[in-house]
Amino acid sequence: MAALRGPRALLWRWWPNPLRRRSDRIEAWTMLTVGLLTVLVGTLAGLWATRSVELGLARERVEWRPVTARLTERAPGTASGSEQVWAEVRWSGADGSTHEGQTRVDPGSAAGTRVTVWSDLQGRQVTRPATEAQASLRAGLIGVLVGASAALVPLAGGRLVTGRLERRRFDQWDTEWERVGPQWRWKTG
Template structure:
């Protein structure tokens, strides 16, 4: 036996429909606003992160004429006070922060913004759903009252 194919109607919340309620329209606008805020804030944070990392990465030095270096045999024998892995991190001249710190802060801001948008949208949608269920219960009560008393 073949299953009936379900038809999905896109944009039903925006069309005129006798079954559409005000809560459906509010829900649709809320979702549109949440997606817009999420996309725009993601774009802004991404651009800020790219700009911060771009300012922090070391720039190649301008071309200089070749120089000759001589090694002093006595200084080559003495141990270096700093190991090869102890190279200093490049710092931004104005802020003194390393490039990773500015990028991590921007990513954390993006996560916080996304979390706030999600939590706010979820809270408002749950209240809309509660209101919708109250409206359905009231509609069923009116329908039952119109039909008459129940039997058994």
């Protein structure tokens, strides 16, 4: 078992060996290339996705603004309820145009009650933008997911290539055995 330990066992395809075939060398280079590509593609894709999400969320924090809206009708429910309910609201945009939407309010709120909603540059209702901490966490998680997903592409390609090399090697062994096998019959029988 000592012959199977150490760096030679891990790198056997790279050491001179009369039993090493051309397909072994191709497989070794393929595995090395796939490993490097996996790390490179996964890292670059993850960093790109992280940066893209961070920039998008930072732009939202700059462009989205809180605006004061008023309930158009009494909110459903009673004032004693603890959970907020959806209600129709109306607000004016920066250009003076009127916009309508829905937001969560306390149950039983009277029509005309002032509430805060968030609006983009076009006056459309949006959610509250993510804080810097939330944006960093979200960007990091998305970056990891995109990086891991992108790293699967070279891994799958490498697996296809090594699988093809393996099938080819088995076919070569079958061909050689058909040629050599009959020569052994007279010695074993």
